[in-house]
Each structure stands twice: as C-alpha cells, then as structure tokens.
Amino acid sequence: MKAIGINQYGSSGVLEELTLDIPSIGSREILVKTKAFAINPLDVAIREGRFNSSVLLLFPTILGTDAVGTVVKVGAKVENYHVGDEIIAHAGYGTYAEYFCVSPEHIGIRPKQYDVYEAAGLPLSGITAYNVLIHLAQARAGQRIVIFGASGGVGSMVVQMAKAYGLSVIGIDRAINKAYVLSIGAYKFVDMDNFEEIEALRDSADIIIDATNDGLGTDIGLNLVKKKGMYVSLTQLPVQRNNKKKVALKVLVPQKKYLDRDAFAAISLMIRNRQLYTRIDKVLDFNLADVRKGQDYVAEGKHSGKVIVSLTD
Numbered sequence: 452m453k454a455i456g457i458n459q460y461g462s463s464g465v466l467e468e469l470t471l472d473i474p475s476i477g478s479r480e481i482l483v484k485t486k487a488f489a490i491n492p493l494d495v496a497i498r499e500g501r502f503n504s505s506v507l508l509l510f511p512t513i514l515g516t517d518a519v520g521t522v523v524k525v526g527a528k529v530e531n532y533h534v535g536d537e538i539i540a541h542a543g544y545g546t547y548a549e550y551f552c553v554s555p556e557h558i559g560i561r562p563k564q565y566d567v568y569e570a571a572g573l574p575l576s577g578i579t580a581y582n583v584l585i586h587l588a589q590a591r592a593g594q595r596i597v598i599f600g601a602s603g604g605v606g607s608m609v610v611q612m613a614k615a616y617g618l619s620v621i622g623i624d625r626a627i628n629k630a631y632v633l634s635i636g637a638y639k640f641v642d643m644d645n646f647e648e649i650e651a652l653r654d655s656a657d658i659i660i661d662a663t664n665d666g667l668g669t670d671i672g673l674n675l676v677k678k679k680g681m682y683v684s685l686t687q688l689p690v691q692r693n694n695k696k697k698v699a700l701k702v703l704v705p706q707k708k709y710l711d712r713d714a715f716a717a718i719s720l721m722i723r724n725r726q727l728y729t730r731i732d733k734v735l736d737f738n739l740a741d742v743r744k745g746q747d748y749v750a751e752g753k754h755s756g757k758v759i760v761s762l763t764d
Contacts, residue, residue: 454548455742456513460500463743463750469511474545474552481532481553482524487571487734488546489517490745490758491604492664498746515546519561519570529555537561541574541711547742549762559715562722569729572604572757573718574711577727579685579703580608581714583660584616587683587701592617594657597675601637602628604757605685606662607730610636612717615726621652628755635728649675656680664752673698732756 454469476482494514496502522536532538538558545551561570583605584590596613600606601622613620614636622637629640641648652675659672661684673689676682678696682689688700721727732754735741745758 452549453737454513454545455737455739456511456547457498458510460498460503463498463746465498466739466743466746467511468739469513471511471513471548473550476524476526476552478526478528479554480526481522481529481538481555481558483518483520483538483540483551483553483558484523485518485520485546485549485551485762487519487567487759487761487763488515489572489575490515490742490749490760491517491575492749492752493575494547495746495750513545513548513551515548515551516541516543517571517574518542518546518551519567520551523550531555532558539570539574539715541578541715547760557711559712559719562719564722564725565729567763568731568734568757568759568761571759572729572731574715576604576608576729576757577718578709578711578714579605580612580662581717582709583662583683583685583703584609584612585717586706586709587703588658588660588681590616590618590658593619595619595621595655596658596660597621597623597652597656597672598637599623599643599659599661599672600663601632601640602755603662603664606660607632607635608727609660609662611727612721615721615724618658621656623649631730631755654678659683661685730756732758734759734761736760737762 452473454471457465459465518540539561540553540558542553596618598609601610602624620637621639622632623641623643626642632640656675658681659676681699683701685703688702735745737760
C-alpha cells in the first residue's frame with residue numbers, strides 16, 4: 452500500500468512516500484480502507500519532534516490520527532462491526548495511508564448526516580472537546596462558559612457542544628471569525644484584541660476554556676472566571692502565586708479512562724440532532740506534494756477549518 456510518513460524529525464521536507472505491506476490485524480482489531488484523513492497540528496508537532504523526549508517513535512512512522520473509511524477485515528473477537536461498515540476513527544497513528552488498523556474502542560459508525568470530508572475532520576477535535584467539556588470542566592446546563600480560540604478545530608467543537616448541553620457560551624477570537632462563532636452557538640462574541648470588552652467579562656464565567664494552540668488566554672483568563680470557578684487549557688496553565696479566587700486549574704492530559712466510544716456516542720447523537728458541524732477549509736489529494744503543502748498550511752495556523760486529504764477518485 453501507499454503511505455506517507457517520516458524516517459526522521461524535521462520540516463515538511465522529511466515527509467516521504469512509502470510503499471508498505473497492508474497491516475495485519477489481531478483478533479481484536481479492524482482493518483480499514485481509508486477514504487479521507489485530516490491533517491492536524493498534532494501531526495505537525497510529532498513530525499517536528501516536539502514529543503521526542505516523552506514518546507519513542509519507531510521509524511518509519513506513518514502519521515495521522517483522524518480518518519474515515521470502510522471496514523474490509525474484522526478480527527475474530529470483534530463484535531458490533533462488520534465488513535462494509537463506514538466508520539470514523541481516532542486511530543492514534545497511521546491514517547496517512549491507503550489502509551490502517553484500529554481497535555473498535557476507537558471507532559464509531561459514520562453518521563449519515565456527515566459527508567466523508569466532514570467525518571474525516573471530526574474525531575480528534577470532537578473527542579478532545581468532549582473530554583475537555585465533560586471530564587475536565589464537568590460542565591452543567593445553565594453555566595456561563597468563555598472559550599478562547601472559539602473558531603478553531605477544538606474551540607468550535609466546544610462552542611457547539613456547550614450549546615447542546617445548555618450552557619451560555621461566549622466566544623473569544625479574532626474579529627474576522629465573529630460571524631462564524633456566533634453562527635455555531637455563542638450568544639456573545641468578544642474580539643481577543645479588544646481589551647475593554649474582555650475586561651467587561653471580569654469575574655463572570657463559571658468555566659474558562661483556553662482552546663488556543665499557544666495558551667493565549669493564560670494572561671487574562673483568570674480575571675474572567677468567578678470565585679471557585681474552573682479554568683481548563685489544552686496547552687498550558689497560568690502561573691498563580693496567590694489563588695485568592697480558589698479557581699480549579701486543569702490542563703488536558705490524555706487518560707485511558709476517557710473512552711473514545713463514550714465520546715463518539717455523544718458526538719453521534721449531537722450530529723443526528725443537527726447540533727454539531729465540522730467546517731472544512733481545504734481538500735487535498737493523496738500525494739506527497741499535497742500532504743507537505745497541507746502540513747505547512749496547518750503549521751502556519753491560518754486555516755479556517757479542517758484540512759482534509761482525500762483518497763477517493
């Protein structure tokens with residue numbers, strides 16, 4: 452099969468086209484023929500070696516965690532999935548390829564309301580948003596939530612999920628994204644460069660979610676949260692020398708108890724209820740030049756939606 456991966460860390464130039472055997476599966480695994488996959492900032496970070504001190508990669512490594520495809524083989528001990536099923540996968544690695552194997556714990560049936568490209572862009576962002584909102588923030592209906600980076604891949608999912616769960620949502624982002632953030636469920640939008648508007652939110656939020664890639668909310672987010680409120684970040688937490696407001700500070704760290712199947716069940720219900728949408732920026736072809744171009748585009752951080760690579764004709 453054709454795959455795209457790396458044999459060393461570095462720029463997008465280290466990406467290579469590889470010819471590999473189709474993966475063999477164990478009794479509790481599924482083989483999927485890929486229809487499309489997403490290029491995520493996580494893929495770029497792995498390629499650049501940002502996790503090489505904590506995660507050991509065996510080269511060559513095929514990148515990619517999100518995908519949509521068709522089940523072509525099922526392990527003997529797998530239940531509830533069958534050859535021919537259209538699935539979405541949070542595979543962890545290996546989706547930049549014509550085929551990948553995955554545990555049924557990390558897949559869900561592709562909702563009929565989602566086309567192939569929307570489905571390919573859903574898993575990592577959707578599952579991350581669910582874990583942040585439900586497991587870390589422990590959000591409840593009626594709370595006020597302020598989301599930094601509300602137009603991003605994870606941030607936009609948090610906005611929509613929070614709205615679906617009955618929270619009052621305020622989105623903070625760049626002014627150019629105002630219409631989009633309001634359209635997906637925020638009742639109020641604040642320009643992240645308008646310090647007066649941000650200051651007006653002081654001590655008003657039950658929950659702060661910093662969904663920016665670089666922790667842009669750390670300097671000001673604490674001012675906005677109520678006493679004994681919740682501050683959750685995808686990346687880094689503010690430094691607190693004197694936490695007078697007794698704010699709970701949490702940063703997202705993957706844990707085995709956060710089950711993908713639970714997230715997929717909730718996500719699928721929201722999709723059926725037309726409460727969750729995935730915005731697509733670009734759809735590229737499955738070749739080395741386009742994957743390099745897609746990774747560079749994502750690394751620039753200027754994409755307004757998911758970058759998808761299609762393997763369908």
